[in-house]
Amino acid sequence: MKPDLILHPGFPKCATTSLQQLFIMEGHALGKSMGVGFIGADFRPDNGYPPVSKLMYRHDEAVADVLGNDYPPGRYFLSNEALSGKPAFLEVLATRFRLDRAVFTLRFPVLQALSGFRYSGWLEEDFAGFLAKQGGRLFEVEGKYAQPVKRYDDARVPVRLVPIEGTALEARFFHAAFDEVPALLAKPPFDAPPRSNESVPFAFADALARGLAAGVVPRPQGPQRHAMVIAAQNHVLPEELSQLAPPQMAGIDRDAVMRSLAAYRAFLAARDTPDLDAICAAAEAGFDKLARLPAPTPAQAAELDARARRLLEANAPAAPAPAAPAPNPATAAPKPAPKPVARPEAAAPELPAETDGTVTTVPLRVRQVFASNVPRPRHDNAVRIGILPGQPPLCRVRLEGDFDELDHDSTLVFDFHAIGRPLAPDIITGDAGFPNVVLRNTRGVHVRFARGNLKDFFDIQRSTERQTVALPLGAFVFDRDMTNNPPLAPGESFFDHPVDRIFFDVLRHRTEELELLFGDFRLQQGRPEPRPPVQDLVVFDRSDQARGLPKFAVERPQMGFRVALNMVALSLGYAGASLSAVLEKNGTERARHEVTLGPEARELKLELRERGAYSLRLALELGDRRIAEEEIPLCHVVPRDGTRPAAGLGISDGTDYDRIALAGGTWDRLPVTLGMIYRDPANGDFRFQKSLDFLPRTRRAPGENRILSVFEMPKWLSRFPERGDFARFGPGDWDEYARLVRWLAKTAQDKGFTHYEVWNEASAYGHWADDMETLIRLHQVTREAVHAAAPGMVVLGGCTHSWDMDFLGRFFEAGGGEHCDGLTIHGYTYQPDRLPAQFDALEALIDAHVAPERDFGLHVTEIGFRMPAFPAMDQADLLTLFTLEALSRTRTRGVLWFRYANPRPELGSGYRQNSSTGYAMIGYGDRYCRPAYAAYRFTDLLLGESERVEASGTGEDRLYRIIGAPGTVALAARSRAALEKAAPPPWRRMDSCGGPLGDRESGTLFLALRPGFFV
Structure with a gap:
């Protein structure tokens, strides 16, 4: 059965753009609230703006998109002003959809034509020339609308008309198109969407047209036309100049306008359009408003012309350079390139220092x-x-x-x-x-x-x-x-x-x-006087540390330190300096301490009565001088006494295996470059270079999982060893590659690894620059070699660097799914609102290419939200949210957070573009403990004490139920309002770190716990 498609073929661009904007706002929330997929770029559901230019100029590509995309059963909506001029495209759409209806937005033709002149028509002619060219067409109704509508009648597509005149256009359109007005339409930001396609002030548009006709600058072409329109729209006129019209406006025959309005009414009435009195009254009032605008006085016309000239000159199209005669190489001396000649413009206002x-x-x-x-x-x-x-x-x-x-x-x-x-x-x-x-x-x-x-x-x-x-x-x-x-x-x-x-x-x-x-x-x-971090001068030695916790994490309501100046501080004469410590939670001060420091250790005890994330602001001062300062994230985390680790949770890219295991979860992952492996030329044996074995010596407990992820081909094995980027290509000798993989898989299995990831981030050009055919063969040879040398080891393939669905589609189409036991992706995203739809698409892709009887799991082997692009608490929320969404899918086997600890020293001297410190839960040398660590522990507790996660709803109303015995253990939601609707009053409200929610209204994730649940 074909899915249903509702069409919006235009006409007025102000209406089409505004409606399209409504549908893409807030991650397509409006359409999702009605169960409607909005057809966007490349004719894919919920993929941004509609492909207007593709349908207009690349019709064959548009046809290929419609025929090649998947449209699961349901309702879809396509808003595209190019549809009215492409009748053949209806037949294409009809092959994939049942065309439910076509809803045309219309405007009284006189006003539509005048608006068109003010928007961009002035680029072609002045208003007098526009009226002369329009002639009687200015008043036509049938000629403008009848033929496009008839095409849909002929195609037996039911037609509804929605004039834009009057009030509540959006509500009227939704009622005509979908037989309902969604509740979201009355809520911000949908109740006041951004304005679109504003017209240029009427008399100013005419002045601009006169300037172009006079040859002030060449008429713009192509994209430069759009730039000129934008500049004209953005030019702010004084109020007295913005409310003027060309003198020819007063000469328009009002009787002809009223006859046109009567024809407009009859055309609408023939289609049973409601509210005709209000619509026609609004259309007449719109024309009268323009007709009452006064014409410019001579002085005003001169000022408009001067402003138009300045705007045209400042936005002039780039003129092609004149062709120069070919120089004589024997006699011509080299000349410096000429500098571009800047057109005169008003000087920008100077800002004071x-x-x-x-x-x-x-x-x-x-x-x-x-x-x-x-x-x-x-x-x-x-x-x-x-x-x-x-x-x-x-x-x-x-x-x-x-x-x-x-x-x-x-x-x-x-x-x-x-x-x-x-x-x-x-x-x-x-x-x-x-x-x-x-x-x-x-x-x-x-x-x-x-x-x-x-x-x-x-x-x-x-x-x-x-x-x-x-x-x-x-x-x-x-x-x-x-x-x-x-x-x-x-x-x-x-x-x-x-x-x-x-x-x-x-x-x-x-x-x-x-x-x-x-x-x-x-x-x-210049720069402010740099101050080193306090921990560069002060030793913080935990006096109550236990069970391998990070230095700045605790499982009970108190955290104790022995603090003293280190040798550097003492040698600089800082003995007697005062250390102030301010403990904060959610921006509120909880306690303040002050300690005078010397070579002897002093006690500093912090009360962290509630679980969750805290911040410790430190300052070291000597007299009136501030020597050092630092803000340290620290956490009061849930304990793990007697709790089982979560089966679907883990951490990637960490070698602190014991501490990772104590944090919870059942997965860890280690990326290894094949370039670290040395081949002895004498006997062909393999070993890690310089006897450096990065594989851990600790074994995981039964039922726990360890992934070895592989990438970077050694130079001696690459098929392009002469290239500087040899590591990004497949092997030149497949037999030798297979022998290497057999050695590595056997070695890894002996060290406790259970899974082998074929190639880390194969979708990223920086990691894999070879073709898809070679990548598929790499998977085939790897799987055969691993299974031969390490029976029982699971081979994982695909491994994207993000949600690269195009890559995965090509991977599966080329047979990649047949040469691995499960799929891996890296779930990095800056658009978490799209996660449910992305998981839907990924599951559909796997289902379409993998036999149902195969135990083919999905593994998210890296997910992270980098600070400071995401604030620390948002990072914690989003990691938990992603985990719940992923584990609500039956195929998901594991979600691994990136990363446990920062492996490099963190220098406060400046920003590093190639640093990934923003992902780490724990600082280098245990210098901090971010909220993400507390969230990981709490997520592990919730999942370890439950059996499954169920998700329902869309957008802000999406709700996650964490199900255990005897029922729901916890609820999680994107908004507190959605949580309050679902959670009974006795349930405790928590944040993602396991702390009480209190009055927190903002955030990305809110939780409620069943009474009696251990926390």
Whole structure:
């Protein structure tokens, strides 16, 4: 049976865009609340904006998408203004769907035509020319709407009409399309969605048209047209100039308008459209409002023309360079490249310098801003950029000016946000909307700050709000992605030569338009006086440590330390310094301590009466001088006395096996590079290089699982040993590879490993650059070798670096599922709202390619949410949420959190772009214990005392039931309101760390525990 499809073929773009925006907001929550899949990019359900441009310009690709995608039974909705002009596409849709109905949004044709002129029609002609070209068509109703509607009648698709005039358009549309008005429509943010496709002020549009006709600048073409429209929309006019209309507006025949309105009413009445009196009254009032606008006085017209000229010049299309005569190589001397000529523009307002102690903030001396080589105006020192999908994949914003004051110790500061539509960072698509920030010096060397790291300086949950981004220039790294980047000489610093350009390379979205604002470019010179962490000078020795817990974790309500100055502090003369310690929970101070320190140890006892996450703010002072300061996360965790470890929980990338086992769970995982393995040329035997054996010597208990994950081909075995990236390719000798795998699998099984992961993150180009055919053979040979040498060892394959469904689809289509015993994925995501849908799609993919009788499990071998892109408590919430969602699926065997402890020293001297310290639960050398550790212990307790997890509901109403004996042990929900609806009053409210919820309203996860449940 075909699924049902409801169509919205247009017409007014203001209506189509607004309705489409409603459907993609909050992770497609509106459609999900009604059980409707919104057809988005590539004609896939719930995949962003609809593919309007693909249907218009790449019809064959659109047809292939519809025929190639899977549409499980249910209801779907396709809103696409290109549908009305593509009647043949209805036949394509009819092969996959039952076309339930088509709902047209309409507008009174006179107003629709006038709106079209104000939006972008002025790019072609002035208002007088527009009226002359329109002629009688300005008033037509039948000619505009009858033919498109008749196509649907002929295709026997029921048609409903929804005029946009009147009130409550969204509610009327939903009632016509779905026979219901969802409750979400009355709740924020759906009750006030962002405005779309605003028109240019009427008389100003006419002035812009006159400027183009006079040849002030060439008429823009292609994407430059859109940029010009955006600039005109954003130009703020004084009130007295914005409420004017061209003089020809008063000459429009009102009798013809009223006859057209009567025809509009008759057309709607023939389709049984309700509320005709209100609709026609609103249409008449809309026309009269425009007709009453006064024409500009001569002085006003002159000011509008001047403003139009300035806007056109500032946004002029880039003119092609004139062809130069070919130089004579024998006589021509090399000439420096000419500098681009900047068009005159109003100077950006100067920002005053601000001083704060040792730090001074000054405006960046920007002379000109370019977007894709087109000069852009600045208003209030901000630049607004419209970015269309398409090629090239990057849109470059370039700052030119005097930047010689930039150095290693300064900080680049700017404001940044998305306008209207929130940014949705995605690991697979590459964080559309975020820029790489690149500096170029006068020697042509480039350094960059990667867009993936920009999220550490920008709150992605508030991407539509203006935020300040401050990037330390000492954290920029040499850009190795540029093949023509001149290398730095030995001992040379990038800042030895002045910086002459700054680039923001923004990644386009594949299907959606982006609107971004960059503003207030400034520079912080100098740095605040650096203070070392307190633990660099003070020894914190646990006086009550037990059972292998981290230093800053405790299972009971008290944590004790012996604190003393270390030898460094004593040698610097800090004896007698005062240590202050402030204990906080959820931002509220709980206790304050002060200890005078010397060489003798002093007692510091902290009362952590409630379970959960705490913070300890430390300051070391000598007299009036603050010597060191630090904030340490610490936790009061649930005990594990008498509890069994959770069967589906574990930790990846840690070698502290005993401590990991004490934290709970039944899984651990160790990645090993094949490049660590040495082959003796004399006898061909294998061993780890320099006798270094990373495989653990501790065995797991029966029923527990240990995964060995493999990647990086040795140079001597790679089929491309001459390449610098030889490790990313398959073997040149398959027999020798099989022999290596047999040795490794047998060695690993003897050390207690139970699972063998074929290749770590095979979907990531940085780990696997070979083709799919070679990857499938790698899986086949690996599985045969492992089963031959280590019977009973489970071979896991696929291993994505994130939710790369395209890769997994190709993997299964090529037969990958036949050559492994289970699938592994890494579940990293910046869009946790999409997890239920992503798991649905993954399960459907496995079901379609794996025989039902096979015990083919899903293993999430890495999942993490990096700080500070996610705050510490959100990190803990999301790890628990992900685990519950994954384990509510019958195929899931294990979920492994990344990672237990940071393996590298954490330096406070600056930001490191290649650091993964933001994932760790425990700091290097036990320097902290983050909330994620407490959440892991609590999740282990809940799952260990239960039998299964069940999930129901969608969006904020999604609810997880943790089921044990004799029934539900605990409930978890995305919102506290959803939890309160489901949890009886006696149940205890908890956070993800096992602490009392109290008055906490914000967060990502809320829990309730059955009375009497041990915690």
